Amino acid sequence: MKNANTVRSMLGGPALILLIGALVPLLLTSGFHLRLVSIICIYTILCTGFNLLYGYAGQISMGQQGFFALGAYGFTLLMATAGWSFSAALPAALVICAVVALLIGIPLLRLRSHYLAMATLCFGLVFAGVASRWIEFTGGTAGMMVPSLKFAGHIVSRTELYYALLLLMVLVLLLQNFIVSTHMGRALMSLRGDETAAQSLGVNVTAWKLRIFVLSAVLAGLAGIASALVSRQVNPSFSEFPILVSILTIAVVGGLGTRYGALLGACVVVIAPQGLTAFGESETVIYGVCLLLFLMFMPHGLSGLFPTLFRRLRRKAVAPAIGAAQAGEAKP
Amino acid sequence: MNAFKQQPGAAAGEVMLDIKGATMRFGGLVAVNDVSLQVCKGQVYGLLGPNGAGKSTLFNLVTGVLVPTAGQIGFARQDVSTLALHRRSALGMARTFQIVRVFHGMSVLDNVLMGFHHTLIDGLLPSMFMAGRVLRRERQLREEGMALLAFVGLAARAEDRVEHLPHGQLRLLEIARALASGPTLLLLDEPAAGLNDLETRNLGQLLRKLNSEGLSIVLVEHNIDFMMGLCHRLAVLDHGSKIAEGTPQQIQVDENVIEAYLGRRASHA
Numbered sequence: 001m002k003n004a005n006t007v008r009s010m011l012g013g014p015a016l017i018l019l020i021g022a023l024v025p026l027l028l029t030s031g032f033h034l035r036l037v038s039i040i041c042i043y044t045i046l047c048t049g050f051n052l053l054y055g056y057a058g059q060i061s062m063g064q065q066g067f068f069a070l071g072a073y074g075f076t077l078l079m080a081t082a083g084w085s086f087s088a089a090l091p092a093a094l095v096i097c098a099v100v101a102l103l104i105g106i107p108l109l110r111l112r113s114h115y116l117a118m119a120t121l122c123f124g125l126v127f128a129g130v131a132s133r134w135i136e137f138t139g140g141t142a143g144m145m146v147p148s149l150k151f152a153g154h155i156v157s158r159t160e161l162y163y164a165l166l167l168l169m170v171l172v173l174l175l176q177n178f179i180v181s182t183h184m185g186r187a188l189m190s191l192r193g194d195e196t197a198a199q200s201l202g203v204n205v206t207a208w209k210l211r212i213f214v215l216s217a218v219l220a221g222l223a224g225i226a227s228a229l230v231s232r233q234v235n236p237s238f239s240e241f242p243i244l245v246s247i248l249t250i251a252v253v254g255g256l257g258t259r260y261g262a263l264l265g266a267c268v269v270v271i272a273p274q275g276l277t278a279f280g281e282s283e284t285v286i287y288g289v290c291l292l293l294f295l296m297f298m299p300h301g302l303s304g305l306f307p308t309l310f311r312r313l314r315r316k317a318v319a320p321a322i323g324a325a326q327a328g329e330a331k332p
Numbered sequence: 333m334n335a336f337k338q339q340p341g342a343a344a345g346e347v348m349l350d351i352k353g354a355t356m357r358f359g360g361l362v363a364v365n366d367v368s369l370q371v372c373k374g375q376v377y378g379l380l381g382p383n384g385a386g387k388s389t390l391f392n393l394v395t396g397v398l399v400p401t402a403g404q405i406g407f408a409r410q411d412v413s414t415l416a417l418h419r420r421s422a423l424g425m426a427r428t429f430q431i432v433r434v435f436h437g438m439s440v441l442d443n444v445l446m447g448f449h450h451t452l453i454d455g456l457l458p459s460m461f462m463a464g465r466v467l468r469r470e471r472q473l474r475e476e477g478m479a480l481l482a483f484v485g486l487a488a489r490a491e492d493r494v495e496h497l498p499h500g501q502l503r504l505l506e507i508a509r510a511l512a513s514g515p516t517l518l519l520l521d522e523p524a525a526g527l528n529d530l531e532t533r534n535l536g537q538l539l540r541k542l543n544s545e546g547l548s549i550v551l552v553e554h555n556i557d558f559m560m561g562l563c564h565r566l567a568v569l570d571h572g573s574k575i576a577e578g579t580p581q582q583i584q585v586d587e588n589v590i591e592a593y594l595g596r597r598a599s600h601a
Contacts, residue, residue, distance in 0.1 A: 007467065175460070182470050183452045184459055186442055190435050196397060197433035201513060202421035202450025211456050257437070 010177040013260060014170045021166040025159055034158055035230065036270055041165040042226045043266035045172050047250045049219030055256035056180060057212045058192020060113065063120030064220045064247055066127040069239030071097050071221025072228040073131060073138060076146050086149055090225060097221030098214050105213040109206070124239050132236040143235025146228045158230075165226055169263075172219060177259060188212055253294055255301025264302040345373035348517050348548050349394065350406035356389050356572075357401045363389040365572040366403070371517070371550055371565075376543050378563035379552045380583070382592065386572040387552045388430060391521050394550070395427045396420050407517070421450045426515035428506040430522045430552075434494045441490040443505055444477040447512025480508045484538065500531040507538070518542065520551040524558050536562055560584070568592070 024037055046068060054060050074093035078084045084092065108119045132141045149156040156164075179185055187208050190198035195205050228234045237243075246269055254265025272290070276283045298305055349371040356364040364386045371377040379387045392398040394405055396417045405413045408423045415423075426447070434443050452469065453459045459466050481487045484504040489497060497505065503523060510518055523539075524532045532555065539562060543549055553559050559566065560580045568576040568583060570592040576583060583589055 006470065178460070178463060178466075179456070182459070182466050183445065183449060183473075184456060186435075186438065186446055187449060189438055189442075190446055193435040193437070194433045196417070197429065197435070198446075199417035200395065200397075200421065200427055201446050201509070202418050203446075204416075204418045204454065207455075215456060 006181050010174070010181055014173045014177065017173065017260075017263065018166065018170045021170070022163070025162060031158060034162055036274065038158075038162045038165055038230045039227075040263075040266045040270045041162070041169040042223045042230065043246065043250060043270065044169050044263045045226065046220050046223035047247055047254070047262035047266060048172050048176050049216035049223075050247050050251060051256060051258075051262050052176060052179065052188065052219075053212050053216040055251065055258070055261070056185060056192070057188040057209065059109065059209055059213065060117045061120040061213065061216065062117045062244060063123035064216065065239045065241075065243035066120075066124035067097050067101065067217040067220035068224035068227070068243055069124075069127055069131060069234070069236070070100060071224030072234040072238050073144075073224075074221070075225040076144050076228055076234045077137075080144060080147055086151075093225055094218050094221050097217045101214045101217030102210065105210050105217075109209045109213060121244075124244065128236050128239040131239060139235075141236055143233050146232045146234060148232065149229065161229060165230075168222070168226070172222075173259070173263070180259065249291060251301075252291070253301050255303030258301070258303035261301055261303040268302070345375070347371070348373050348375075348407065349377075349550065351390075351394070351403070352406065353403035354390065354393055354400050354405060355402040356386075356393055356398060362572050364393065364400075364569075367567075367569070367572075367574045368403075369567050369574065369577060371548060373516075373548055374543070374546060375564045376539065376549045376551070376562055378559045378566040379550070379569065380556070380559060380566055380589075381569035385569040387569055388521065389572075390569065391519065391550075391552050395425065395519055418450075421513045421515075424514070424516035425519065426510035426513045426517070427519040428503070428510055428521060428523060430525065432499065432502040432506055434502055434505060434509075436493075436495055438494060439490065440486060440492050440494055440497065440505060441474065441477050441481065443494055444480055444508045444512050445473050447480075447509040448473050448476070450513060477512065480511055483511070484508045485534075499526050500528070503527065503531075503535070504538075511542075516548060518547055518549045520549065520553075522553055523551060524553055524555045532558055 021037075021041075025034060028034055028037070046064065050061070050064050071093050074096045075089050078089035078092055079086065082089075104120075104123055108116060111119055131138045131143075134140075138144070149161070179188070187198070187203050190201070190203055191205060191208060191212075199205055224238060227238065250262060250265030250269050252265070253268050254261030254263070273283065273287060276286055279286055294301070347370045351367060351369050354364055354367045355362065367386075367390060369377075379390065381387045389398065393400050393413075394407075396412065396415060400413055403413070404411050407420075407425060410423075412420065412423070412425075435446060438446075453462055453466060478487060478490060481490050484507055486497075486501060486504055486508065489501065494502065494505065503526075507518075507520075507523070520539075524535055527535060536558060539549060539551075551559070551563070563580060566576075566578065566580060566583045567574050568586070568589045570588075575588045575592055576586045578586070
């Protein structure tokens with residue numbers, strides 16, 4: 001019975017998201033709004049990888065923005081400079097991300113907590129430095145233009161690109177749900193707990209850390225490619241602090257170690273600043289204060305809020321019934 | 333008492349765990365000094381000794397947390413002295429810990445399911461390619477995990493978070509998790525530590541039941557009464573060396589043991 005629930009909970013959420021996401025363009029009036037929802041998809045893909053790595057497996061990486069940029073640059077260089085087709089450049093860029101993650105992961109994953117955070121942060125910083133200084137190859141701080149996609153002579157429109165991103169995001173969420181609701185999720189969660197106990201139960205701790213690090217890097221690279229296509233350019237800002245700050249903010253706001261925290265967090269982080277533009281100069285301050293309040297009062301993010309609300313409502317509904325039952329028992 | 337009757341038969345079984353001259357040095361300290369012993373199939377084998385005698389170190393050599401400085405640990409007809417920790421459960425070795433080590437943030441059932449890990453598809457990509465098989469197996473696992481929880485008496489708490497379980501139940505959970513890996517040898521590091529009398533008695537019954545179904549058990553324990561009633565064979569360690577080995581009756585009258593351990597305890601009391 002439990003398993004039927006497992007499969008249903010694996011498919012249900014993504015199906016609902018696909019349905020809502022498919023209707024969204026019909027409600028939007030401007031291209032700018034379409035761009036915002038595309039960015040939500042991109043951030044969700046990026047942060048789903050981070051969530052698997054940090055939220056579930058407890059291995060922090062501050063270098064996700066490096067892989068984000070690596071994917072974008074790899075894809076753009078292969079497509080624009082080397083003249084590869086889209087269908088060759090996309091997987092090739094992802095393979096580059098995977099290989100680089102593997103190479104730096106082998107030495108780095110021996111580190112823990114803040115040491116791992118610092119080491120991975122260095123990767124992101126080094127990447128940003130190289131991207132802005134190796135001018136003849138990367139175009140320096142100006143970056144490079146990304147040609148618009150064409151399939152059989154048809155130029156892919158922004159709306160079509162959004163639908164592709166939506167589908168991609170739903171697939172990534174399905175993959176995440178599959179991982180976390182099977183033995184893979186348990187193995188990941190055992191890493192953040194007790195490594196000796198995990199090893200004694202046959203979990204190859206080193207291999208699992210590496211696997212999830214590579215997967216999160218590939219997802220970051222995928223998000224980077226999507227971002228390059230949506231903004232039609234790449235530049236060194238792809239691997240700079242604002243991206244990292246967005247990842248961490250989304251993680252905190254949405255809730256780490258939850259299935260839809262990345263999506264909820266991405267919605268807030270992308271949409272909230274738009275609503276705050278009315279405040280003019282004090283926008284950043286208000287945004288910061290809101291984040292602080294989030295941290296203080298919702299340690300589990302938005303994902304933690306909904307179950308708590310639900311439980312409270314149910315308790316209120318059940319409490320009178322129990323009270324009545326106890327009164328009835330007490331009589332005889 | 334039933335245990336004693338089984339003893340001659342059990343002793344004649346094949347050797348499961350064969351420790352030959354195991355030595356462990358930490359700098360100048362010799363924690364385990366040239367210890368040899370054999371555990372046969374179907375036996376309950378106890379390791380006794382005062383604090384600091386090297387019991388836990390020997391236990392860690394067998395389970396692979398430490399690699400011996402010298403000597404050999406043979407298990408399942410092969411030398412496992414340097415075998416990686418995560419490869420041992422597939423050979424049929426399962427353990428519990430002196431200080432309970434469960435996985436927080438997970439349900440009781442999920443903790444038990446961790447025990448099945450070595451029997452499942454290893455890796456992300458292979459699991460994705462065989463997604464159907466993974467999901468079908470997951471359903472079976474839940475049933476098998478529930479059966480194990482029922483066996484140790486924790487079925488009602490399957491969906492609770494482990495953080496909500498009292499210490500005694502966590503010990504049982506660890507045993508259920510160890511059993512999930514389908515072991516031929518169960519290694520228990522002070523399983524009765526922190527348990528009250530009733531819980532200790534229940535634990536003894538549980539272990540006797542497991543042993544009667546053919547599972548070999550090695551235990552390290554302080555509780556002498558518990559050990560005397562349960563073990564077929566005992567080894568006593570003192571200052572890292574084995575000073576006696578035999579049946580509980582032999583150990584109780586052994587002069588070295590009385591001097592090193594029982595005597596000292598008696599004078600304390």
